[in-house]
Amino acid sequence: MAKRKNSEKYQIIIAAATKVFAQKGFYQSKISEIAKEAGVADGTIYIYFENKDDILISLFEEQMQAVLDNMNSRIVTLTDPAKKLEEFAWTHLNLIQKNKDMAEIIQVELRQSGKFMKEYKNEKFSEYLNIIENIIMEGQESGLFKKSVVPNVAKRAFFGALDEVSRCWVLSSRRQYDIKTVAKQISDYFLDGITASSGATGIQA
Amino acid sequence: MAKRKNSEKYQIIIAAATKVFAQKGFYQSKISEIAKEAGVADGTIYIYFENKDDILISLFEEQMQAVLDNMNSRIVTLTDPAKKLEEFAWTHLNLIQKNKDMAEIIQVELRQSGKFMKEYKNEKFSEYLNIIENIIMEGQESGLFKKSVVPNVAKRAFFGALDEVSRCWVLSSRRQYDIKTVAKQISDYFLDGITASSGATGIQA
Amino acid sequence: MAKRKNSEKYQIIIAAATKVFAQKGFYQSKISEIAKEAGVADGTIYIYFENKDDILISLFEEQMQAVLDNMNSRIVTLTDPAKKLEEFAWTHLNLIQKNKDMAEIIQVELRQSGKFMKEYKNEKFSEYLNIIENIIMEGQESGLFKKSVVPNVAKRAFFGALDEVSRCWVLSSRRQYDIKTVAKQISDYFLDGITASSGATGIQA
Amino acid sequence: MAKRKNSEKYQIIIAAATKVFAQKGFYQSKISEIAKEAGVADGTIYIYFENKDDILISLFEEQMQAVLDNMNSRIVTLTDPAKKLEEFAWTHLNLIQKNKDMAEIIQVELRQSGKFMKEYKNEKFSEYLNIIENIIMEGQESGLFKKSVVPNVAKRAFFGALDEVSRCWVLSSRRQYDIKTVAKQISDYFLDGITASSGATGIQA
DNA sequence: TATGAATGAGAATTCATTCAT
DNA sequence: CATGAATGAATTCTCATTCAT
DSSP: OOOOTTSHHHHHHHHHHHHHHHHHOTTTOOHHHHHHHHTSOHHHHHHHOSSHHHHHHHHHHHHHHHHHHHHHHHHTTOOOHHHHHHHHHHHHHHHHHHTHHHHHIIIIITTOIIIIIHHSOOHHHHHHHHHHHHHHHHHHHTTSBOTTSOHHHHHHHHHHHHHHHHHHHHHOSSOOSOHHHHHHHHHHHHHHOSBSOSTTTTTOO | OOOOTTSHHHHHHHHHHHHHHHHHOTTTOOHHHHHHHHTSOHHHHHHHOSSHHHHHHHHHHHHHHHHHHHHHHHHTTOOOHHHHHHHHHHHHHHHHHHTHHHHHIIIIITTOIIIIIHHSOOHHHHHHHHHHHHHHHHHHHTTSBOTTOOHHHHHHHHHHHHHHHHHHHHHOSSOOSOHHHHHHHHHHHHHHOSBSOTTTTTTOO | OOOOTTSHHHHHHHHHHHHHHHHHOTTTOOHHHHHHHHTSOHHHHHHHOSSHHHHHHHHHHHHHHHHHHHHHHHHTTOOOHHHHHHHHHHHHHHHHHHTHHHHHIIIIITTOIIIIIHHSOOHHHHHHHHHHHHHHHHHHHTTSBOTTSOHHHHHHHHHHHHHHHHHHHHHOSSOOSOHHHHHHHHHHHHHHOSBSOSTTTTTOO | OTTOTTSHHHHHHHHHHHHHHHHHOTTTOOHHHHHHHHTSOHHHHHHHOSSHHHHHHHHHHHHHHHHHHHHHHHHTTOOOHHHHHHHHHHHHHHHHHHTHHHHHIIIIITTOIIIIIHHSOOHHHHHHHHHHHHHHHHHHHTTSBOTTOOHHHHHHHHHHHHHHHHHHHHHOSSOOSOHHHHHHHHHHHHHHOSBSOTTTTTTOO
8 A cells, every 4th residue: 555656557557547537538538548558457557546536636646746846946046026927837838738638637627626626635736826826925025016916816817817828728739829929928918917008018028 | 309498497407407517517417416406307307408418518508698698798888998808807707606506617517628628619608708809909909908919818818817716716615805806906917917017117127 | 998999090090100110110119209100199199009018919900800801801712722822822912012011010020929929819810820721621621632731830831931931022122023923932832842743743834 | 349259258148148038039138137147247248248239149140150050061961952951941940949049039039120130131041041042943953843943932931931830839838749740741841732632733723 | 466357336318108287 | 188298217338446366
């Protein structure tokens, strides 16, 4: 029972499940499909995972930790909160581009109240959102961001914007804009708004 | 057959399904539960709907049309694009508050690629997003919004922000802020950004 | 309850059921299909028939009586047992040709042990076979037919030959031979056999 | 999958299905009954068969091949076409006596247009009938059988006679005559007819 | 550990039959 | 008599999970 994680098989199954879940969705995916994709017997999966739910949760925790570490390591190099948000957007989109299957699972399956959002306390995801919240609070403390902004709401607004844009971006085959452009657009909306008037922002390259 | 939409039973079943799907998610919901909730026999459901999938799709189409009509009728009364976006935010959140079950289904089930996003062309949802796109383009034409904004990306960013905020807002029992406040926050972020120095923002960067 | 038979609806339903059963088989046929074919409501069928089984049995009894009467009236006009058998063959095939649906039901559904051959004592069918038996016994008494022939076996052999030939004849669209020819062939096999040698039979017609 | 025909379970299920189908008929038989009869779980059946239809078809193909091989191996030892027909009759009845359940299924279920005769091309059965046709043609070539006989019709007449006789023979519990006698009767009718005056038959008619 | 055949609870769906109108 | 919406028992088939090898 204290098995897993280190085992090679564990990782192989996680990878197979990621692919299958992304393709068909959690409820549509069959253990036998995951087993086949992983090149193991159905029963083998139950040596490494409690049950089907456990695969999804493990998969998520596993990947989310990596995502979290990566994001933190990139943000920490910057000081300007505005730059940090831009970096967040870029890193997030980049992650999604490189890891479409995982992205699809996070966006689709783990959002579902159906099973997880309610029973499973999604702490890693909260941590991820809190990176944004911290940047915003930092910006408010330094006087860069408006005091009127509610960090708890703003973090979700920013993440939601990124997420929704990336959703169609992931699902559509023809990519119209590159990551850099899209990330910049979103963080610009969020930082300066879409209103033209506000001072000399028009120049703002 | 002929989907007697006018029938009272049809509406009762739609209502029951809305409640059950919202509570448990589509795949977790059983026909027998919907029947029980509706106070009809299991078989009765199949008089009004082709199958389980058809319930979800019908439910969505049915409600989405109402949502769409309502949103359009509210937007049309305003002329200022900025006010329109604010109105959109408020109306959207209001709808969600009054119709939590339906909101949950739209946010969770119909987003799923797992079954519907791929097979079922979600046109009503596209129309909904296009309301935002049209407002943005209108604002750009009148010189109110920046020309650099890409309406197709911005509409998703705005909707995503709203959606993500409303998600936790729907799911959490304790409501910290009222609709008006939250809607204003989000449309403000989007219109003017979170950066403090509006006016002198030109210096920024 | 002392309803039916005389009623026009009763006959309409019988006719509709004949068509539907012939097309799809008993178990594959739905009450609603019969009702539709008959142009009545589903419930109406239960005014004239006890249940689905009753339709098949009634249909059979009803038709079989007519078949029986017709066959008897034709046989009675002849005196030569050999001619009678030939007439039987011709009349049987003729009936089948004119009444394909009914024929298919008799051949297929009423043969089934699945429900009827075991529970339902098929007396009309026995009577029909007994016409043949009587002809054979008559022929034996007059010295025309061999005494070694067992009427009870021979009747089935003769009917079986007719039935099997008519089966493919009914089912196939392209009719290679006409009734007269086929009826003559079968009764000839039965009367004189297929062996060439037996005396001057080669000349025979 | 891959229909492990060699598997012991596969054969056990075929045997159970044969029994149950023969007893109740295809549509009246329930998967759970077959499973119970076979001593396996319902689900196990679906490891070896696609669905209920597949059981019947497999069962038929499986058995029919054996029947066909057996019949051919017996016929080949004889040279006289008349003897071959007699042998066919005896072998057929013998098979039915030893394998009543299978016989009932072939006679009843596989005859049904209701489902199988239309969708499923019953080739094995055609091959079986063709054995008779070949014997008749052989007899005609050697001058033993009348040239006027149409092999395609005669094969069905002969088979039909055998089949109908065997049907009541299978279904009735009290057996009046033994196989040998019945087989001889039928082949005699077919070879020499039931008419008494063989030799002077030329006068007849 | 690994396997994969076997299990059997569970779910969607069908359809003969009823009965209030 | 006629209707057809409603019923719900019954059935096929699925698939997560187990366990003997």
